[in-house]
Amino acid sequence: MEQIKTKMVDKNNILQIEKVLKSKTKNLIMIAPSFVTDFSYPSIIHQLKKLGFDKVVELTFGAKMINREYHKQLQRTKKLLIASTCPGSVTTIENNYPELKNQIIKIDSPMIAMSKICRKYFPKYKIFFLSPCDFKKVEAKQHKEVDYVIDFKQLKELFVKYKIKENNSKTQFDKFYNDYTKIYPLGGALSKTAHLKGILTKKQIKITDGAQNILTFLKNPKKEILFLDCLFCKGGCIGGPHTNQNISIAKKKKLIKQYLKKSKKEDILENKKGLIKKATGIKFTS
Secondary structure: OOOOOOOOOOOOOHHHHHHHHHOOOEEEEEEOHHHHHOOOOOHHHHHHHHHOOOEEEEOHHHHHHHHHHHHHHHOOOOOOEEOOOOHHHHHHHHHHOHHHHHHEOOEOOHHHHHHHHHHHHOOOEEEEEEEOOOHHHHHHHOOOOOOEEEEHHHHHHHHHHOOOOOOOOOOOOOOOOOOHHHHOOEOOHHHHHOOOOOOOOHHHEEEEEOHHHHHHHHHOOOOOOOEEEEEOOOOEHHHOOOOOOOOOHHHHHHHHHHHHHHHHOOOOOOOOOOOHHHHOOOOOEO
């Protein structure tokens, strides 16, 4: 992985993270729907609060907001544009095809978008992210919005260390809901949820996951392709190195779809749709 030179605090320092969680600070953790590959829902929300998080939110509303930006930008494209949702894909393309750097769409990733939203509503909170991969740790170091990153394996170790077990709690996420973007950890989910029908045809969209597949496509891209929807890990975020490696990608996809189906039936305390007006005044492009 590319080394980032920075004088910033190591946002992945687990000992420092433990100190913060034991302190009197207010803490919020954002989690992507990929968590269902490794943790039980809704038990994980209760477990995270027992660990020291005051708020637990999902990235789905942030994903919805960046979908709106992709929808706008792809309406007017006449050349190949590349998704920037995955920092691993962005880094891979910039390192191997620097001439394509300006074709990578300058829209926030779901993590950064959601952190901006959380900053607006919870300005006094430390913002954490639960990550299935290491590229999010690198991305967090480049942005002020995210204070700390914990990966799936580290969280499991903390649960064991502090003897925090699964239970039957029905604790719900704090604020910001959206259903359809729960499939975002899957390859091609951006294209499927950004309402691109009537903007681009299926032949104009290339969906691929896995670093080598991305590079293979870019070596000789088809001229009709106007949008590359790509994720660094095979299978998408559910294939991240810190996700459960003992179950197949097919099983992980099934878990995501089951989670989506279950969540649609939930009687939640706040509007499921994630009201757009809550993101008023926030810029999700650079």
